[in-house]
Amino acid sequence: MEDSFNVALEPSECRQPPLSSQRPRTLLCHDMMGGYLDDKFIQGSTAHNPYCFYHWQSIDIFVYFSHHTVTIPPVGWTNAAHRHGVCVLGTFITEWKEGGQLCEAFLAGDERSYRAVADQLVLIAQFFRFDGWLINIENSLSLAAVGNMPHFLRHLTAQLHQRVPGGLVLWYDSVVRSGQLTWQDELNQHNRIFFDSCDGFFTNYNWREEHLERMLGQAGERRADVYVGVDVFARGNVVGGQFDTYKSLELIRKHGFSAALFAPGWVYECLEKKDFFQNQDKFWALLEHFLPTHSICSLPFVTSFCLGMGTRRVCYGQEEVVGPWYHPSAQEIQPLFAEHSLEGAGRGWVKTHCCLVDAWNGGSSLLVRGLIPPDVGHVAVRLFSLQVPVPPKIFLSLVYKLEGPSGVEVALELTTEDLGSCHVGGIRTLTAGTSSRHSPRPLRVPPTKLARWVDRCGQQLPGGWVQRCYEVSLRGCLLQDLFVSFARPPGSPEEASFVCRLGEIQVVDANSLLAPLPRVQAVTVSRVHWQRATSEEEGPPAPLRLSCTLHWSHLLSPVRCFRIRCRMGTGGGSPGGGPPGPEKPTLLGLAFVNQYRIAELQVAAMGPSGDGHVEFLVEPVPKEGFLVPQAEWGRAALVYSMPRT
Numbered sequence: 284m285e286d287s288f289n290v291a292l293e294p295s296e297c298r299q300p301p302l303s304s305q306r307p308r309t310l311l312c313h314d315m316m317g318g319y320l321d322d323k324f325i326q327g328s329t330a331h332n333p334y335c336f337y338h339w340q341s342i343d344i345f346v347y348f349s350h351h352t353v354t355i356p357p358v359g360w361t362n363a364a365h366r367h368g369v370c371v372l373g374t375f376i377t378e379w380k381e382g383g384q385l386c387e388a389f390l391a392g393d394e395r396s397y398r399a400v401a402d403q404l405v406l407i408a409q410f411f412r413f414d415g416w417l418i419n420i421e422n423s424l425s426l427a428a429v430g431n432m433p434h435f436l437r438h439l440t441a442q443l444h445q446r447v448p449g450g451l452v453l454w455y456d457s458v459v460r461s462g463q464l465t466w467q468d469e470l471n472q473h474n475r476i477f478f479d480s481c482d483g484f485f486t487n488y489n490w491r492e493e494h495l496e497r498m499l500g501q502a503g504e505r506r507a508d509v510y511v512g513v514d515v516f517a518r519g520n521v522v523g524g525q526f527d528t529y530k531s532l533e534l535i536r537k538h539g540f541s542a543a544l545f546a547p548g549w550v551y552e553c554l555e556k557k558d559f560f561q562n563q564d565k566f567w568a569l570l571e572h573f574l575p576t577h578s579i580c581s582l583p584f585v586t587s588f589c590l591g592m593g594t595r596r597v598c599y600g601q602e603e604v605v606g607p608w609y610h611p612s613a614q615e616i617q618p619l620f621a622e623h624s625l626e627g628a629g630r631g632w633v634k635t636h637c638c639l640v641d642a643w644n645g646g647s648s649l650l651v652r653g654l655i656p657p658d659v660g661h662v663a664v665r666l667f668s669l670q671v672p673v674p675p676k677i678f679l680s681l682v683y684k685l686e687g688p689s690g691v692e693v694a695l696e697l698t699t700e701d702l703g704s705c706h707v708g709g710i711r712t713l714t715a716g717t718s719s720r721h722s723p724r725p726l727r728v729p730p731t732k733l734a735r736w737v738d739r740c741g742q743q744l745p746g747g748w749v750q751r752c753y754e755v756s757l758r759g760c761l762l763q764d765l766f767v768s769f770a771r772p773p774g775s776p777e778e779a780s781f782v783c784r785l786g787e788i789q790v791v792d793a794n795s796l797l798a799p800l801p802r803v804q805a806v807t808v809s810r811v812h813w814q815r816a817t818s819e820e821e822g823p824p825a826p827l828r829l830s831c832t833l834h835w836s837h838l839l840s841p842v843r844c845f846r847i848r849c850r851m852g853t854g855g856g857s858p859g860g861g862p863p864g865p866e867k868p869t870l871l872g873l874a875f876v877n878q879y880r881i882a883e884l885q886v887a888a889m890g891p892s893g894d895g896h897v898e899f900l901v902e903p904v905p906k907e908g909f910l911v912p913q914a915e916w917g918r919a920a921l922v923y924s925m926p927r928t
Contacts, residue, residue: 288358291358304507313347322359326872341571341577344451379422408447420432488514585843588787589642590617613873621635633654654780669762678754679790683767696768806901827888833847850868884897901918
């Protein structure tokens with residue numbers, strides 16, 4: 284029951300090309316200050332200026348690294364990575380004298396020992412729902428132990444493939460076949476046996492181009508399974524690290540190998556925290572040419588660009604909570620961050636970057652700045668690469684607002700493989716009150732979700748946001764790219780600059796909006812614990828502190844998350860009934876599974892003759908981004924009284 288909070292329930296999204304393709308890949312190995320920092324808090328924290336990664340479209344594999352023997356990736360990282368179709372690996376590492384003793388204990392004996400360890404690693408990955416392991420043996424091995432290592436790797440790899448779809452086992456360049464700890468900085472005859480026994484090989488970092496040239500023969504047709512290590516901290520004799528990391532990537536891609544970027548959190552650890560976002564964008568922009576674009580290949584596609592952090596929480600334009608927060612599971616699909624310039628001196632440009640200043644939903648938005656030169660009608664920026672077979676009808680939504688005075692027109696633009704471009708100008712616009720004529724017939728259920736989805740379309744929304752909704756009917760084509768375009772005001776001969784904040788983009792299969800709304804059901808309260816606060820802490824009468832666990836039943840696939848709220852009351856009332864007063868519910872936090880732990884919630888202490896009432900509310904947040912009426916939330920209540928002595 285306790286471990287289930289750490290289980291990643293965000294399934295890995297489809298992405299093209301798949302990891303099994305032979306296109307060179309990019310691995311990110313996240314090693315930061317020992318690991319398990321602010322990211323260890325399953326339900327989020329109030330961390331100030333935490334580390335945040337959001338260039339997911341540029342990587343294929345995410346490794347969570349620490350120096351614990353068995354490193355299980357925190358669930359927030361796994362959820363965020365899987366939402367972007369990225370494979371997540373934990374780390375199995377042995378080091379120093381203690382590591383050598385551990386290896387001898389399970390490797391130097393018969394097969395039962397190493398099979399037992401391999402089986403347990405597979406069960407851990409299967410239970411917590413991440414995708415495999417990086418094996419890092421940083422100590423010498425006896426001949427008996429190193430002789431069994433290939434058998435251990437083969438058994439681990441075979442069992443993982445059987446139990447974890449898309450599972451992956453990688454070997455780090457450390458021990459050689461003689462058992463000595465001798466980093467090779469390449470795949471060669473001394474370590475080839477380990478490469479042949481698993482899914483891939485992660486080289487050490489002090490290589491030169493001649494190492495890459497020699498590896499071509501060793502890798503053969505498995506060139507993409509060789510991940511050439513790049514230490515972003517630039518320790519040792521490396522080709523390029525820090526902001527020169529692109530020099531290493533250039534050579535790696537020249538020879539057709541995959542790349543393993545070790546500790547790109549350097550931009551956070553070693554540079555000014557106040558400049559983190561600018562430095563991170565600069566680092567990844569320098570690598571852009573060597574990082575192939577990935578495509579999303581499933582609907583619905585919905586994102587508010589939330590980074591999983593912020594200085595406040597916003598719900599559809601309404602501020603809910605003020606104060607810093609960090610919750611990696613809350614990160615939504617991130618775009619392709621880029622800066623594009625039109626050819627020629629002084630020509631137009633457009634640049635995107637994330638921004639915590641304002642948000643439509645969550646804690647951040649996407650800021651797009653640009654300049655439209657006088658002789659150009661519009662500029663556009665590609666935000667997402669898609670590879671989605673188009674259903675008969677799709678709905679699109681764009682929530683945005685222009686900062687400052689500007690007559691620039693904002694629109695969505697799609698490209699397809701077969702039919703060229705689908706421009707917003709040729710798409711039927713939906714506005715509130717017109718949904719009935721767009722409902723497919725015959726209707727088997729009332730189109731509740733459709734009516735709610737279009738309710739805000741074409742309206743001026745809280746905080747100055749605007750929502751535009753569109754209907755597209757296409758057949759036999761493949762959605763390829765999603766752009767946002769900016770057109771100069773009609774009849775304006777001058778250059779036009781703009782600053783546009785994007786709050787949300789949706790591409791939704793129309794049929795999904797006809798499905799009935801599932802209800803949150805069977806909300807229960809368990810593991811209840813009461814504590815009296817000290818009078819010195821709170822003043823008389825001392826309130827109570829309530830800790831408990833909420834469970835409920837609801838399909839996870841149709842929702843972004845659940846908002847957990849509470850409402851206090853006094854007097855009578857019964858569990859499941861409404862509270863005595865009209866008090867507005869207080870937001871406690873977000874849940875990404877069907878459970879939530881409430882810790883030390885302050886509630887009023889009741890006298891001997893009175894009862895207290897606490898009601899917990901579970902609000903589902905549909906992926907399509909509309910508000911579910913409070914009457915349809917799940918709820919459970921506790922009525923409590925003081926012991927009579």
